[in-house]
Amino acid sequence: MSTSLRFILVATRICAALALLGHSAPLAAQDITLQSRDLGIEVSGSLLSFDGEYYRLDSRFGPLTIRADGVSCAGTNCPNLETLVIEARLTGTSQLTRTLLPELLDSFARDRGMRLTRRILDPRQSEYVLSRTADDSEAARFLVTSGTTEDGFLALLNGDADIALAAREPLAVEDLAAQASEPGGQPPLYRRGRIVALDAMVAVTAPDVALRAISPEDLASVFTGRIQSWAELGQQDQPIRLHLPEVESGLSQMFVRDVIAPSGRALAPEVIRHDDLGDLAAAVAADPTAIGITALAASGITRPLALSGSCGYALLPDDTGLKTEDYPFTAPLYLYTPPRRLPRLVREFVAYFESAASERLVRQAGFVSQTITASPLEDQGRRLAQAILAAGPETNLLGLQDLAQAMAQSARLSSTIRFADGSSEFDTQSRASISRLARALERGEFDGRRLVFVGFSDGAGAASANLRLSVNRAEAVAQAVRDAAFSADLSQVEFSTQGFGEALPMACDDTAWGRAVNRRVEVWLQ
Amino acid sequence: MKRFLTHWRLLGVLLLFGLVAVIWIGTVREAPRIAVDLTPQPPSQPNLNAQLLSPDQSIGQRFAESTPVSASGRTQAEASDRLGLPCGLSLAGEAGGLAMITLHIADPCRPDTQMMIEHGGLRFTVETDFTGSAEVSVPALQSPANIVLAQSSGATQTVWISVPELAAYHRVALYWTADAPMELRAESHSSEARGIERTQAQPGQADDVLRGDGGHLMTFGSADTASPILAHVYTAPRDVIGPPRNVRFSLEIPIDAQSCGHVARGGIAQTGLTGGLSQMELEVPLPACDGQNSVLRLPNLLRDLTLGSG
Numbered sequence: 001m002s003t004s005l006r007f008i009l010v011a012t013r014i015c016a017a018l019a020l021l022g023h024s025a026p027l028a029a030q031d032i033t034l035q036s037r038d039l040g041i042e043v044s045g046s047l048l049s050f051d052g053e054y055y056r057l058d059s060r061f062g063p064l065t066i067r068a069d070g071v072s073c074a075g076t077n078c079p080n081l082e083t084l085v086i087e088a089r090l091t092g093t094s095q096l097t098r099t100l101l102p103e104l105l106d107s108f109a110r111d112r113g114m115r116l117t118r119r120i121l122d123p124r125q126s127e128y129v130l131s132r133t134a135d136d137s138e139a140a141r142f143l144v145t146s147g148t149t150e151d152g153f154l155a156l157l158n159g160d161a162d163i164a165l166a167a168r169e170p171l172a173v174e175d176l177a178a179q180a181s182e183p184g185g186q187p188p189l190y191r192r193g194r195i196v197a198l199d200a201m202v203a204v205t206a207p208d209v210a211l212r213a214i215s216p217e218d219l220a221s222v223f224t225g226r227i228q229s230w231a232e233l234g235q236q237d238q239p240i241r242l243h244l245p246e247v248e249s250g251l252s253q254m255f256v257r258d259v260i261a262p263s264g265r266a267l268a269p270e271v272i273r274h275d276d277l278g279d280l281a282a283a284v285a286a287d288p289t290a291i292g293i294t295a296l297a298a299s300g301i302t303r304p305l306a307l308s309g310s311c312g313y314a315l316l317p318d319d320t321g322l323k324t325e326d327y328p329f330t331a332p333l334y335l336y337t338p339p340r341r342l343p344r345l346v347r348e349f350v351a352y353f354e355s356a357a358s359e360r361l362v363r364q365a366g367f368v369s370q371t372i373t374a375s376p377l378e379d380q381g382r383r384l385a386q387a388i389l390a391a392g393p394e395t396n397l398l399g400l401q402d403l404a405q406a407m408a409q410s411a412r413l414s415s416t417i418r419f420a421d422g423s424s425e426f427d428t429q430s431r432a433s434i435s436r437l438a439r440a441l442e443r444g445e446f447d448g449r450r451l452v453f454v455g456f457s458d459g460a461g462a463a464s465a466n467l468r469l470s471v472n473r474a475e476a477v478a479q480a481v482r483d484a485a486f487s488a489d490l491s492q493v494e495f496s497t498q499g500f501g502e503a504l505p506m507a508c509d510d511t512a513w514g515r516a517v518n519r520r521v522e523v524w525l526q
Numbered sequence: 527m528k529r530f531l532t533h534w535r536l537l538g539v540l541l542l543f544g545l546v547a548v549i550w551i552g553t554v555r556e557a558p559r560i561a562v563d564l565t566p567q568p569p570s571q572p573n574l575n576a577q578l579l580s581p582d583q584s585i586g587q588r589f590a591e592s593t594p595v596s597a598s599g600r601t602q603a604e605a606s607d608r609l610g611l612p613c614g615l616s617l618a619g620e621a622g623g624l625a626m627i628t629l630h631i632a633d634p635c636r637p638d639t640q641m642m643i644e645h646g647g648l649r650f651t652v653e654t655d656f657t658g659s660a661e662v663s664v665p666a667l668q669s670p671a672n673i674v675l676a677q678s679s680g681a682t683q684t685v686w687i688s689v690p691e692l693a694a695y696h697r698v699a700l701y702w703t704a705d706a707p708m709e710l711r712a713e714s715h716s717s718e719a720r721g722i723e724r725t726q727a728q729p730g731q732a733d734d735v736l737r738g739d740g741g742h743l744m745t746f747g748s749a750d751t752a753s754p755i756l757a758h759v760y761t762a763p764r765d766v767i768g769p770p771r772n773v774r775f776s777l778e779i780p781i782d783a784q785s786c787g788h789v790a791r792g793g794i795a796q797t798g799l800t801g802g803l804s805q806m807e808l809e810v811p812l813p814a815c816d817g818q819n820s821v822l823r824l825p826n827l828l829r830d831l832t833l834g835s836g
Contacts (some may be wrong), residue, residue: 094826098826099826099828099829102804102806102827103798103804103829105806106804106805106806107804115806115807116805116806116807117806117807117808117809118806118807118808118809118827119808119809119810119811120808120809120810120811120824120827121811123824128806206717207717207769207770208717276825276826278774278825278826278830281772282715282772282774285715285716285717285772286715286717288717300715300772300830300832301715301716301717301770301771301772301832301834360798360799360800360802361798361802361804363799364798364799364802364829365829
């Protein structure tokens with residue numbers, strides 16, 4: 001069943017359930033009664049959950065959340081505070097459940113004087129039990145179900161999961177289903193995601209294959225059967241064997257949406273599918289005639305290909321390429337939470353993804369962390385040379401000289417902000433970059449330095465309009481960073497903005513993905 | 527009659543010689559070790575007990591309950607063994623090649639006794655010989671390595687040993703209890719071989735940890751004891767010469783008449799970046815008994831390793 005159909009069905013089911021709820025006036029069993037300490041207010045209902053801090057109960061006023069320390073509980077279903085075990089259910093992409101999540105739970109548990117036991121219930125489901133080392137009592141259970149991103153969103157919307165683990169942002173249909181299942185739920189689903197690690201969709205070959213780069217257009221031709229021989233990619237004449245992850249994986253969906261769909265053709269039928277990305281990497285590594293699509297973190301010993309365009313730039317899926325999103329198929333991994341309060345220990349675990357310990361585990365699992373890094377000055381020189389080579393009839397010498405002057409003595413930070421076509425809305429990774437920059441400002445990491453926000457545009461449209469657009473975007477980003485760094489002493493840092501229009505392209509402007517890579521605001525540190 | 531008495535005298539002299547020799551060997555064995563606190567820890571000391579038993583109370587408890595105790599407790603009153611040697615556990619160790627630690631255990635009052643070694647989420651049981659001694663190889667998982675030796679009485683002894691050489695190796699460990707034996711499997715994939723190379727577990731010998739340029743899997747623990755805990759440990763150098771290879775790990779649990787319906791218990795540990803170590807205990811409820819033998823294979827519990835440069 002297609003994703004959209006499944007989500008429309010869920011949304012319909014949820015709407016029907018809500019309509020039924022509205023009519024069922026006589027209340028279900030009144031499990032518990034909460035009474036305020038001064039005995040003034042009393043409310044009864046069935047207990048939905050208790051997290052040690054808050055009762056959630058389904059009362060005749062609807063679902064209520066009531067702070068535990070202000071009330072006393074009466075009724076046989078009142079939770080026992082002494083034996084309370086926090087429970088959380090996490091469902092979603094196996095890219096996260098495989099090694100990063102267990103290792104994060106281990107580190108999180110040990111930081112809190114707890115030990116971790118993994119109960120393997122079946123190949124796709126494990127219960128992780130956190131027990132206090134001091135007295136061996138259970139503190140929490142995390143039930144982790146491994147599947148696809150789609151499984152994660154479905155479980156979150158159905159109330160079967162407290163956290164969805166995703167390899168992509170929600171589709172429009174998933175956002176719609178969320179609105180139906182959580183009427184008035186704020187913020188909306190697409191704003192409740194946080195990036196936990198950076199990864200990328202990459203095309204891979206066996207390590208000893210000579211091919212180093214491929215254009216997304218050629219990749220589409222290969223996977224739709226238009227190109228069937230390595231000879232057409234400049235190699236020995238042999239048939240190409242194709243490998244893809246399973247149909248419902250976030251990666252496969254991203255590949256079809258971003259690479260196959262723009263070609264207007266359908267996937268070749270002879271594609272070999274793999275449930276396990278490790279199996280895919282092993283199959284491609286052992287076959288010099290294979291090309292596969294996988295995640296960078298799961299690429300093993302295969303060789304990830306750079307992406308090339310007709311103007312000769314090769315965009316590399318390396319740490320810098322992913323952090324800056326210069327590599328166009330950067331695919332961050334996300335956690336999505338429900339529009340309700342999670343127990344404190346679970347909130348702490350969600351926050352733990354941003355800890356220093358987490359950064360190390362993220363890198364260890366093969367992902368790229370979001371730590372801000374600065375590219376060396378030589379890189380700026382190389383990019384300036386590219387800008388001169390790419391200068392079109394609309395680029396004047398004065399503009400290039402300005403660019404050269406601004407680039408001198410400034411290092412590019414990995415924080416790069418990108419925009420949808422013609423929009424000023426930041427994508428999720430860009431919002432995370434702005435937030436990280438703000439936190440660094442609050443810690444005083446840039447005190448005494450100058451931060452230059454430098455806007456660039458794609459080459460579509462008139463150069464003068466693009467120049468204005470790039471200046472406006474740079475100013476918008478600088479303001480967003482200032483607003484987010486509310487506790488920073490901004491008098492210690494000099495902010496400035498500049499716009500260079502289409503002067504420094506990272507990719508060719510002849511494709512949608514190339515233009516998306518070029519529309520950006522970079523942050524330079526002087 | 528006189529001849530008979532002479533024989534008795536001779537036997538007495540021989541016995542005396544034997545006794546002196548045992549005492550002398552004992553003294554020499556103690557001498558060159560790294561100094562550790564040799565004071566026996568009374569079983570009532572809560573902190574060390576917590577250190578040992580808390581990582582897996584159930585396994586720790588079961589170890590204490592099921593092991594025959596050769597001497598009742600270890601009080602100051604019980605000051606010496608049959609030969610007059612002072613009672614008490616001594617533990618010392620030194621780091622050797624390939625990030626292996628040689629551990630010297632001596633407790634003259636506990637001959638032929640099972641003890642449990644615990645280090646960085648790895649456990650296995652060993653047995654002392656008739657003199658109460660044991661020499662054991664322990665693969666380091668952390669440096670400095672904290673090694674805890676536990677006796678069935680609940681008494682523990684701890685030693686810290688620096689193992690700087692560990693930085694040069696990857697290590698992956700699995701231990702299991704006797705109820706349901708497990709097996710660690712390592713599959714090495716390289717582009718050059720165009721095939722899969724499977725590594726089989728070998729007995730733990732410090733001399734043959736590494737075969738050529740690849741990884742090696744070893745078995746630790748003695749299976750001949752009452753309630754054994756055994757371990758498989760995979761070691762591979764971080765810098766491998768030759769074509770890059772990817773090592774994938776899986777756990778296999780044979781389901782047979784002995785293990786079916788049980789919960790397999792054990793733990794896994796794996797070294798990571800910059801001296802980090804990930805560890806967790808495992809509980810795997812096994813399928814109910816149906817008279818059929820099979821193998822439960824669990825892939826993806828451990829991180830793949832990429833050896834050599836791409």
